Amino acid sequence: MLLGAVDLGSNSFRVEIGRVEGDRILTQSYWKETVRLAGGFDKAGALTPEIQARALAALARFHERLAGLPPERVRAVGTQAMRIATNAAEFLRKAEETLGYRIDILSGHEEARLVFKGCAQTLPRSEKRRLVVDIGGASTEVIIGRGLDAERYESFRIGCVNTSIRFFSDGRITQKSLERATTACAAELEESISAFGRGNFDEAYGSAGTFGAVSDICRTLGWSDGEVRPEHLDKLRKMLLEAHDIGSIRFAGLKEDRREVIAGGIAVLSAVFRVLGVESMRPASGALRMGLLYDLLGRVSNRDTRDVTIETLMETSRLDREQAARVADLTETIYRRLKPKADPEKLRYLRWAALVHETGMIISSSRYHRHGHYIVMNADMPGFSRREQDTMAALVLSQRGTLKKMEPYFGELISKEAAVALRLAVIFAHARTDVELPLMDFTRTDEGLRIRIEEGWLNAHPLTAYLLREESEAWDKIDDHLTVEKF
Template sequence: MSNQNNSISEIAAVDLGSNSFRLQLAHVVDGQLFFHDSLREAVRLGAGLDANKFLSSEAQQRAIDCLRRFGERLRGFPPQAVRAVATNTFRVAKNASQLLADAEAALGFPIEIIAGREEARMIYVGVSHGLPIAEHKRLVIDIGGGSTEFIIGQGIAPQRMESLYMGCVSFSLRFFPDGKITERALEQAEIAAASEIQNIRPHFTAAHWQEAVGSSGTARALGEIIRLNGWSEGEITLDGLNQLRAQLLKARDSKKLQLEGLSTDRAAVLPGGLCIMKAAFEALGITRMTAATGALREGVLYELLGRMEHHDIREHTVRSFMRRYHADHAQAKRVQKLAEQFLSHISDQLRMSHDTARQWLHWAIRLHEIGISIAHSGYHKHSAYIVENADMPGFSRMEQETLSLLVRAQRRSLSKITLPPAEHDYLTLIMVMRLSILFQRNRLDDAPPQLHLYREAPGHYRLQIQAGWLAHNPLTQAELSNEIDYWQLVNVSLKLS
């Protein structure tokens, strides 16, 4: 895998936002990114959400059509050179799972649905890499189509992150239906935004940072409109926002807005974005803000570059969780060592690469006992709950769900767990993990017996054990008997020889 990564000279990020879908490509030269091509389409996916949070077929079709075009541009890219992330609308839509499957087929690559704080973290990564190096703290505000992210960071490290469920698309649809603009609607939108911001205000006021930066389309559009219309010298200011507000009120309809720097596709969502930004300025004490060039897609690219060069934020997250929940490092190493031995026996029968399988096992094994910090009884369930629901920087929602499954299935009955199909690699990883934990239950550094795991067919495994060893280890023999029964109840065969 590392050799493949070293030969990759071009990588791509796809950002499936609630307002726009974006594709950004970059050349990789000596560990640096050089952005050279991009595509953007105003899909306005969030506008297709009905009152019950179901996406309309028309909105889904717009998304699929766009991703087919992106897929053509990405044709020939290796899988490890592309990362696609989906944000708020995919998070909240009740029929997102079907769209996700169709979207992945159209794009030709997997799509990860990322949590709000993970989105915020990657936004900061993208923004900070495009700004001059500074020692002071920065506040970054990213108003998207369906959510708004607030991040305080220093250098390239985000320190505090929040994601609020309000965006330029959702607010424009909610308060300015059909583009109609009134004083009452503006006031209601501003009050609603201020109410949301109030929940995070104590940690994001001007006392906590020295520079304010806006990212993504709303901030750039506001900055451009304010500058070109002579309301500031290039920054977003409260006076400039108020001047723009007056122009919206004068036009009475977003479709009739005629302003320098305002594009046709931005006009429909400008009122909602303006009200959110104005509320943020007033609530947090912002006097001026610069608009950054970097945003989520650049952050995705820098993360992808880091993974290729073995600087994976997910590794840092796993180590951090082990410290936070007082995991037994020595036991994790014992289990990992045996799991690697089992994996070497069967990795050539897996669809995923050996390195990928090893990575999943290492993460799951290092986190499998963190639930003991809550209670020893049922600790595997506690561990799985933490992994699935905690903020885990670097991990997408789907990755956390997969990791939670591996951790949850580490011991005891499997019959109440929704397991992957017999032919799926993750089922084999569960088998490897369970057997590794079983044979290291004594938590001693003594070498385990000679073992060899065979995957004879999907759902059919055979474990060869050193002759005569079980006769002298009756506890392990009893546990293996139980293990065979657990697997039999889910129609998976485990035999001993």
């Protein structure tokens, strides 16, 4: 089986195809293009037409590289540059059309988790506490974990591209600009000392392009076997000052596409060593792409990280599990009646949302749907992309109350059928006891949705009948009618 991972990084775009052999994934092909997305913002914080054109050209070539792999076996993600771009949604639509696959924008925490997962899979097995640092184009992920599991992680908005643009935009490298860059990066990392500083880890590893470039220089110059120590960074800073400007940098072992951003990268790495008290860091080859591939392997082999996350959220929210399962089952049944050819992945999001629909009750039973919306949208949820969390949060919000609040979400994020299914499930399960659905049929008309329910059942359940009439009135208020009739 082949799996594909596409990393739309802030500096480079990468695509990797892995071949699954048992529980291992072996790289079958790899391709990288330097796009410098983080260097393509206008004054309004939007990606410029020029950088978009460059990115889309790379994605068109990636589409060919993926050679028709089915959608469920490809995971494409965007990172910090796409997290902050003011026109990210517009660019994302074009990028998905060009690549031919859905692209998820990762949160900083999810990116960090996947980086550690990828590195852990390629490092020798150990129970030592490992610090992994991934310096990208516009963010730096810092993670500590044991074995295959990240225990704590954070993402900081400093990277080789944005630091280079901020402090070396004129191409000159001076003692003052280099020290200012390093100090500014250290200030960003300062808050992480207690969680990630010396004493919290036994060994340190660097991942991705910046650290790989520095490690290659150390190896090529004969300073080490790829290990990076503080004295090596001191030498590199001296070499930068001797070069005077970016165009004059000619370090043995440094690839040409790294020359423009190496000064910013060294400033970030120096800050990491200084603040976290790192004395030695070795390269780890796994990185984000390998983490994506192993996470994808879990999804296609029924070991989905997202199921574990939902289970954890249910536990921490102290949910009524019987009611959660009851509403989830009813929601799924009704949705399948409304959408007989339902997309299995969309059905999974709907079921997950139904399972945690009462998570807001941990804050208050009043307006719990709004509290739940906030929790699901903002919680650290391993395995889920930003859009997946937003989708489930919108579904949780839709479960009750007026529908006017849902108009911004309908169509773009969730379907009205999904909202109907969840709202009806909550109504039918209002007594918090097992319920057998009545005979029903659903018909979509020009005016909206018509539901016909057997009269005897409605007469035997007067409160449910009343709640269904209220539901009909709620849809009337947004001119998308839901009519309940007896037969």
